[in-house]
Amino acid sequence: EPEVTQTPSHQVTQMGQEVILRCVPISNHLYFYWYRQILGQKVEFLVSFYNNEISEKSEIFDDQFSVERPDGSNFTLKIRSTKLEDSAMYFCASSESQPQHFGDGTRLSIL
Amino acid sequence: AQKVTQAQTEISVVEKEDVTLDCVYETRDTTYYLFWYKQPPSGELVFLIRRNSFDEQNEISGRYSWNFQKSTSSFNFTITASQVVDSAVYFCALRANSKLTFGKGITLSVRP
Numbered sequence: 222e223p224e225v226t227q228t229p230s231h232q233v234t235q236m237g238q239e240v241i242l243r244c245v246p247i248s249n250h251l252y253f254y255w256y257r258q259i260l261g262q263k264v265e266f267l268v269s270f271y272n273n274e275i276s277e278k279s280e281i282f283d284d285q286f287s288v289e290r291p292d293g294s295n296f297t298l299k300i301r302s303t304k305l306e307d308s309a310m311y312f313c314a315s316s317e318s319q320p321q322h323f324g325d326g327t328r329l330s331i332l
Numbered sequence: 333a334q335k336v337t338q339a340q341t342e343i344s345v346v347e348k349e350d351v352t353l354d355c356v357y358e359t360r361d362t363t364y365y366l367f368w369y370k371q372p373p374s375g376e377l378v379f380l381i382r383r384n385s386f387d388e389q390n391e392i393s394g395r396y397s398w399n400f401q402k403s404t405s406s407f408n409f410t411i412t413a414s415q416v417v418d419s420a421v422y423f424c425a426l427r428a429n430s431k432l433t434f435g436k437g438i439t440l441s442v443r444p
Contacts, residue, residue: 252430264377264423266431277430312377314432319365321432323377 223247227313227324234303235332242298242327244313253296254314254321255288257281264312270296303331334359336426338435345414346443352410353438355424361385364428366400366407371421371437380422383407414442 226245234240246253255267268278270288285301296315300307308331314321335358345351357366368380381393383400390399395415399408411418421437 254431256432263436264425264432264434266433269430271430279431310375319427320367320379320382321427322379323369325374325376328375 225313225315225322225324227311227327229327230325231328231330233330233332236305237302240300240303240329242300242311242313242329244296244298244315244324245294246296246313246315247317247322248294250315250317250322252276252316252318252321253288253290254316255298256312256314256323257309258312258326259309267298300329303329305331307331334361334364334426334428334433336424336433336435338424338438340438341436342439342441344441344443347416348413349442350410350412351414351440351442352408353422353424353440355407355409355435357405357407357424357426359426359428361428364426367425367427367432368398368407368409369423369425369434371423373420377423381409411440414440416442416444418442 228243253270256264258264266279268282269276287299289297310326310328312326313324337356364385366383370378388400395412397410419442421439423437424435425432
């Protein structure tokens with residue numbers, strides 16, 4: 222069964238550094254998403270992406286965040302200058318319509 | 333604005349017991365979708381079930397069943413004959429536009 226693939230599984234970064242989280246959505250899916258889950262808390266929506274542009278974003282998704290689909294297969298989330306509070310599990314998801322299928326997540330640890 | 337409330341935080345049952353996980357939602361949209369996702373200890377999010385707002389027929393899928401009541405804005409999920417492998421955090425989620433709004437999750441522990 223096709224899967225959403227995320228790399229790396231765990232990323233450790235110094236505060237203030239830039240980080241790029243990578244995702245390969247399911248190949249025939251058109252809608253892409255990023256969510257985050259701070260340890261022990263609920264999953265929160267960050268951004269949705271369709272037709273090469275952001276379709277919706279949350280208040281969490283401020284100017285330090287950006288998304289890109291650099292080629293036909295990858296979907297990336299960049300955090301420009303990481304803060305301690307960015308430490309979380311970041312989930313990529315994709316969908317054709319419903320439901321959204323999630324990757325296994327990237328655990329981001331900011332030191 | 334969308335909101336999902338999972339009032340239960342932790343449930344512990346003995347294997348083979350039935351368990352129902354509650355979910356109440358709020359939305360002003362007339363068309364929306366409701367989901368249950370499972371997050372096992374390994375951390376991934378696994379899609380379980382989906383319901384459309386215009387279809388209140390309740391169904392059973394294997395050991396899973398759900399009770400969608402639009403009148404009370406509830407979307408409860410039942411696991412029949414629970415197993416140890418069902419131990420996980422279960423999230424109810426609502427989609428009214430492009431994003432999913434999740435509840436806080438219920439930690440289910442199934443003891444042998």
